[in-house]
Amino acid sequence: MGIGSMSYIIDRRQNAKKKSTVNRQRFLKRYKKHIKEAVEDAVNSRSITNIDQGGSVTIPRRDISEPIFHHGPGGKTKRVFPGNKEFIVGDEFQRPSGGGGGGGSGDGSASNQGEGMDDFTFQISQEEFLDFMFDGLELPYLVKKQLKNTTQFETRRAGFTNSGAPEKIHIVRSLRSAQARRVALSGKERREIRELEQEIETLNSRLPDTEAEQQILCLQEKIEALQARIKRIPWIDDFDIKYNNTIRVPVPSSKAVMFCVMDVSGSMTQSIKDIAKRFFVLLYLFLKRNYKQIEVVFVRHHTHAKEVDEQEFFYSRETGGTIVSSALKLTGEILEERYPAGDWNIYVAQASDGDNWDGDSNICGDLLQSKILPNVQYFSYVEITTGPHQNLWVEYEKVHSSWNDSFAMHQITDASEIYPVFRKLFEKKTEGAA
Amino acid sequence: MKKEPISTGAEWTFELIQRYDAEISRIADSYGLDTYPNQIEIITSEQMMDAYSSVGMPLNYNHWSFGKQFVETEQNYKRGRMGLAYEIVINSDPCISYLMEENTMTMQALVIAHACYGHNSFFKGNYLFRTWTDATAIIDYLLFAKNYIRKCEERHGAAEVEEILDSCHALMNYGVNRYQRPQPLTAAEERERQQAREEYIQRHVNELWNTIPQKEEDASHKEIHFPAEPEENILYFVEKNAPLLESWQREIIRIVRKVSQYFYPQKQTQVMNEGWACFWHYTLLHGLYDEGLVNDGFMMEFLHSHSSVVYQPPFDSPYFSGINPYTLGYNMMNDIRRICEHPTAEDRDWFPEIAGSDWNETLHDAMRNYKDESFILQFLSPALIRELKLFTIMDDAERPTLGVSSIHDELGYQQIREDLAAQYNLGNREPNIQVYNVNVRGDRALTLRHYVHSGQPLADDGEEVLRHLHRLWGFDVHLESVLPDGTVTSAIHCPVLQKDMIEQM
Numbered sequence: 001m002g003i004g005s006m007s008y009i010i011d012r013r014q015n016a017k018k019k020s021t022v023n024r025q026r027f028l029k030r031y032k033k034h035i036k037e038a039v040e041d042a043v044n045s046r047s048i049t050n051i052d053q054g055g056s057v058t059i060p061r062r063d064i065s066e067p068i069f070h071h072g073p074g075g076k077t078k079r080v081f082p083g084n085k086e087f088i089v090g091d092e093f094q095r096p097s098g099g100g101g102g103g104g105s106g107d108g109s110a111s112n113q114g115e116g117m118d119d120f121t122f123q124i125s126q127e128e129f130l131d132f133m134f135d136g137l138e139l140p141y142l143v144k145k146q147l148k149n150t151t152q153f154e155t156r157r158a159g160f161t162n163s164g165a166p167e168k169i170h171i172v173r174s175l176r177s178a179q180a181r182r183v184a185l186s187g188k189e190r191r192e193i194r195e196l197e198q199e200i201e202t203l204n205s206r207l208p209d210t211e212a213e214q215q216i217l218c219l220q221e222k223i224e225a226l227q228a229r230i231k232r233i234p235w236i237d238d239f240d241i242k243y244n245n246t247i248r249v250p251v252p253s254s255k256a257v258m259f260c261v262m263d264v265s266g267s268m269t270q271s272i273k274d275i276a277k278r279f280f281v282l283l284y285l286f287l288k289r290n291y292k293q294i295e296v297v298f299v300r301h302h303t304h305a306k307e308v309d310e311q312e313f314f315y316s317r318e319t320g321g322t323i324v325s326s327a328l329k330l331t332g333e334i335l336e337e338r339y340p341a342g343d344w345n346i347y348v349a350q351a352s353d354g355d356n357w358d359g360d361s362n363i364c365g366d367l368l369q370s371k372i373l374p375n376v377q378y379f380s381y382v383e384i385t386t387g388p389h390q391n392l393w394v395e396y397e398k399v400h401s402s403w404n405d406s407f408a409m410h411q412i413t414d415a416s417e418i419y420p421v422f423r424k425l426f427e428k429k430t431e432g433a434a
Numbered sequence: 435m436k437k438e439p440i441s442t443g444a445e446w447t448f449e450l451i452q453r454y455d456a457e458i459s460r461i462a463d464s465y466g467l468d469t470y471p472n473q474i475e476i477i478t479s480e481q482m483m484d485a486y487s488s489v490g491m492p493l494n495y496n497h498w499s500f501g502k503q504f505v506e507t508e509q510n511y512k513r514g515r516m517g518l519a520y521e522i523v524i525n526s527d528p529c530i531s532y533l534m535e536e537n538t539m540t541m542q543a544l545v546i547a548h549a550c551y552g553h554n555s556f557f558k559g560n561y562l563f564r565t566w567t568d569a570t571a572i573i574d575y576l577l578f579a580k581n582y583i584r585k586c587e588e589r590h591g592a593a594e595v596e597e598i599l600d601s602c603h604a605l606m607n608y609g610v611n612r613y614q615r616p617q618p619l620t621a622a623e624e625r626e627r628q629q630a631r632e633e634y635i636q637r638h639v640n641e642l643w644n645t646i647p648q649k650e651e652d653a654s655h656k657e658i659h660f661p662a663e664p665e666e667n668i669l670y671f672v673e674k675n676a677p678l679l680e681s682w683q684r685e686i687i688r689i690v691r692k693v694s695q696y697f698y699p700q701k702q703t704q705v706m707n708e709g710w711a712c713f714w715h716y717t718l719l720h721g722l723y724d725e726g727l728v729n730d731g732f733m734m735e736f737l738h739s740h741s742s743v744v745y746q747p748p749f750d751s752p753y754f755s756g757i758n759p760y761t762l763g764y765n766m767m768n769d770i771r772r773i774c775e776h777p778t779a780e781d782r783d784w785f786p787e788i789a790g791s792d793w794n795e796t797l798h799d800a801m802r803n804y805k806d807e808s809f810i811l812q813f814l815s816p817a818l819i820r821e822l823k824l825f826t827i828m829d830d831a832e833r834p835t836l837g838v839s840s841i842h843d844e845l846g847y848q849q850i851r852e853d854l855a856a857q858y859n860l861g862n863r864e865p866n867i868q869v870y871n872v873n874v875r876g877d878r879a880l881t882l883r884h885y886v887h888s889g890q891p892l893a894d895d896g897e898e899v900l901r902h903l904h905r906l907w908g909f910d911v912h913l914e915s916v917l918p919d920g921t922v923t924s925a926i927h928c929p930v931l932q933k934d935m936i937e938q939m
Binding site for chain 1 (some may be wrong): 448451452455459471472473474475476477478481483484487496497498499500501502503504505506508509512528532535550592596600603604605606607608746747748749750751754757761822823824825826827828829830831834835836837838839840841842843845846850853854856857864865867884886887888889890891892893894895896898899902
């Protein structure tokens, strides 16, 4: 190219970033199964507090490699190397084990592509982690409830109007508009005053002169008359007054409240509590992710029920007997007091080892059917036990048969089941009662 | 007549890039470097990773494998296991080079010299690129391909398109004509003719398969081979002859093999191309220094970077991962200049035609008319073999040990030259597999032949590749490995069991 040729220099930094997003999504989709497994492992093995961080996913090379025709080990091959130190022709030595570099030697399945059989490991973001974790899950019937709940309104500002209640007067705007009006209405008078003042000025230069003096006095009178006229213009008028305008906007409600009810009685061992904790943590994360406004109420009970904060719910230690109905009673009371069913999507999740005082279980059934189930979207119960079902389970089965759509129950025997059960309880339901 | 340095700080600006480019261009011109016009694009590291993962192209069709590449690149980069390339340069007219915004001014100047004048002139001058690629059309063609594949995805579903692409990618290395010049890629023509082609191919395929099945008696003289000569371009053969493919599927096969063909020269000239670019960035930046346009600080930074690029770890170093093409190429280019300018008696003996000749002319001649294999065979000198202390290891699977077959001594020079050249012969590196026969009048089975080279068998995942070929071909596929004497040593089949079952029945 000649000297005159110019290179074009282009700043592309503002151009589309993330061109690879589509390809990355396709990659993740293709290996969905692997990623889900990794996510489930993480959910089961991680401690509660860092469960929702991103994670690393490992896929065996074998599953991810793109096959091509290439030479396998065997035959006669030569390879040139740099940096000879003391080798002379005819030197012999053992094949290096482990393969890879040795020009076709090595273990049978090693690939040509340099990486050997290392697994393919990569990070997924927190966002993606949670997407996979909650893939396909949905709190039941939320959509329907949302439609019903659009009765909620929110007040938003929407400019200014000329009418309204006195407490909505916008003072600055009102005064500004009054001033504008005054200026506009007095324009003619003020112009005349200016002209008269100019005349006085020229007359002043002729002083002392009696005729001029006369004229000045006359002009000054005229000016005073005009100023009086200006003063008669009202300082503020009705139509100067501006009011803040507000309108009511319907807001689709995604308000939900989640009741976590847990047995902390003596029969609940530490490992059972751990499992319960995990179950609730999953639920909590799920809710936080899916709803704009979420309230969570923690109710723990032994023989008495108590509303506690999150910290106390998971970590404080108390022991005692078990009266499950105490917790259901408290839940019902809180519902009635603070969460009218018309305004809230209500979900209750209960975890227990299923142990209960004899005679309390049928009270539980009654409470559930009369006070709770009519108001809630969904009630899920997990019984965490390795043994046979306890009396509460039997009672709840009766409830389940008549509240099929809004009542779900499941048994968890060990930690690895938490996630599958969680999924089962909250998987998307396409049909059912609202 | 020393001039003022163009700049002294690390910061770059667009004005400075323009000035450096103008000065480098002027010096390049004085050496007669002939380039396409340059289009220099400043991008972020993230965009660099994007470009990286779609085989360095500014635009490409979508496929999960590029996403995998991206994920891997990103991972390595974040862990600090890998620096990003300072530049990517595309064989197009105008020649597009990407510069990363994170680079210092010195690095930008280095990249401009390396890519915009080094690689660029190589693309324009080397015979393989001139023969096999059409720099003016590639960007348009990729745009056509991207849009075409997107439309296919809309019409036939992403999953179905992905299957075809997966299969094509598995056979991509066998989608090139190695000896026969292909049709040039022209995107405008491509679009116009695509419709006509669809109809034509379908008719051609129909004719081929319309042959009415012959009676038993004809089977005796069924020596007809189709294809008449073995076909090396497997994807081409499938595109033209697979019985059941729809025309959009044939077009996708065509796209993949066109892209493969476009990259074919790059695979064969890596040592030369990098060597040429390194030689020229070194020479051009020293030109700037000699005129006083850059200061000592600039040169220190540049030389630091240059020497790490052309560093060759010895075979026993933990950093060793094969022969560094930058080292080999750069040293050979330098060596040619040395042989021209200051030949020794040994050089005059080995290189009578070039010893003492005009170095720039000789170097340009080498750049234009060779590929890695022939370049090494022609120009690797005893002096350089000694300097790099090259030696050959012979690995014979039938012997329990490895043996040193040549070292950098009088007896070894010629052999090492040949051994190293052979290492860059694509024909040796990739198994030689060709379409051998189609059972046109019978079960339509496709038979490939692997012509075994020095006893090297196919790796295990050959069966998986065969499954991909089976998906494209639609009927049974066989692959026979054949020794030079014509005996078939082994064979794999897809589907694996079905054939055996039929034989037993």
